[in-house]
Amino acid sequence: MKKILISYSSYVVLMWFYFYYFYPLDSYSDARYGAISHFIYFALMPVEIIILYSMYTHSRSYLWITKWKSYFSQFATLSIILVCIHWMSHFPFRLTWFLLSKKEGTRTQSFTSWIGEQLVSQLLFFCLIFFLIYLTNIFIRKWPKTWGIRLWLFMLPLAFFYVFIQPIWIDPLFDDFHKLDKSHHMYQALSQQVDSMELTNVDMYIVNKSEKVQTYNAYVTGVFDNKRIVLWDTMLDGMDEAEVLFITAHELGHYIKKHVYIGTGLYLVLVLLVCLFLQWLTNKWQEKSHLELTMKLLLVITILLFITNPLNLFVSREMERSADRFAISHTEDLSPAIQSYKELAIQSKTDIDPASWIQFFKSTHPSIQERIDRIEEKKGEK
Template structure:
């Protein structure tokens, strides 16, 4: 009897291994390895990402070396602390906006060299100005932090984290209608047949009266994408116009089914909750680092105390380092949600072939890496590798017949 159990177990293991090998081999029919051109592009993009992080750190260190915070406060020595804090933040934001221009220009040059970028110099300049203007909106948060430090020196981090939760909720609701229109134009989907098909998918997903908008991404790029954003009255599915121009209808529906999965699984709410809790932890670590750092380098930084607005550049440097450190955790959570949305999308729109084709097109159209290095995946990738996602789609319903 024992032998028969052993034989059965071996047969089961071999069957699972063969099925897994089949699915993995089948992915190459949809998703060949990256071409030499795509590989060179990806190498440049990965290098540009690493360089941008180091460049930003260099700018922040230079700001400390120049003593920007202390110089601004000295010029406003007879002004109230709140005015000093706001002007220090405006100065720092402006300095970083200018400092980031070479990296932004290099990124545009890479996109243009590989035929992706379509934006003009005017659009690029307008985007940089808009980004700078949006960064200035964080001044009230900086001011709130300094007020809380003065009123509750020991627990200011907790109060700030708690107070930022409703602020974050409001911004999640308003961001699609206040900030995104600064960069792009959004219009309702005009294709009535596609809109009807999407409405049927949404109804099955329990998403009622969804807004399906088309964004003019082609003003900047030839790449394709789609995403969900907003909460409550502003929740919407956004399709890039480039996606509509290049994809077949079943591929578009597969992409939309995935995005609807994020709503049906409450990923936006879960992300908000996790980011709120993570924000409190980050602010706590910021408070500890500031207290320890100021005790050691206060004189060198020209900072009188934690309540001094001149501390803002140092605080931002520490915050940036903490955000970099949490990137792998945030990326891991995002990849888990993307896998869940993939599975939900396949149950909502059970067409594994269309899903596999839709995913594979991202590699062809965007030069998305089908087989990224492990350090990229675990370091900062927000989505699972494309080959893993295509394999999961093919395993969903046996062996679909590829359509070309």
């Protein structure tokens, strides 16, 4: 354990010196804000694997739970331990980022509000962890040879249900949402944009982010009859109409190309492959207890997610490029489009052209510079 802590501490220090002093940051801001965001991401990247490996190899840290008589109590206690260790290991980095964001002016949220969100997030994380490991254990005990495929089939409708209810019940726990009102200065322009693309059942929502941040954003969420485009109020107040319309054209591109469905479907395929692989592994393992088996499964799952994450990020970036191309093809004057991405980068003080290896391991979107270059290329063609 001591060697692991020393190795991880050395890794964090090296990451800090590299990103703070040597990383070639390309940003509209003079601060090293974008570089520090990279540092925090990569500093946290191996934490879950380290925690689970350390706990699994030091079984005394959790096998005392077997004194509880019921499986329910044992897995509930294990989930609490995992969530608490996870929160404590992440908290110094999250607090650092919160304080830095306040200092740089990208965040306006109070500490009380922020810590409240952290606690809600951890409660939801506990519910998820407990549900998954308890349910998995039931399936393993009942169908030891075929538990993986059975569990996946059982979870299939639940996954779509979660995607459906997330914007209704989960997201409002953290932010205030309301439909775009007819009295809003952007209502007419946005309605005309939707009508021009012959779309129906598109709900536009505004989320009140100005009480927390100064950055801009918009996104698509929901499935079936609950699909919605969510616009941050900071963006609606800070961007010109033409700039907002380009951003919403991008989001409508996600809507038209059914990226939410495609992304959810691909993720479920990945989960199926993971379940089948774990099912194959457990048929070969001979763990002494159900808790040791659970810890080993969690460790393997975390490693698999770490390995496959670049693939998930690649798919996400390709969807964003597809939505960009859609927005470009449905925008006459591309000058505001260029300015919209510059505004996004200025407000967030982000790294506009991350190194290729950073994009590989971290980026869900193409770099701002790539997106601007693409628009300028199409603008030149027009």
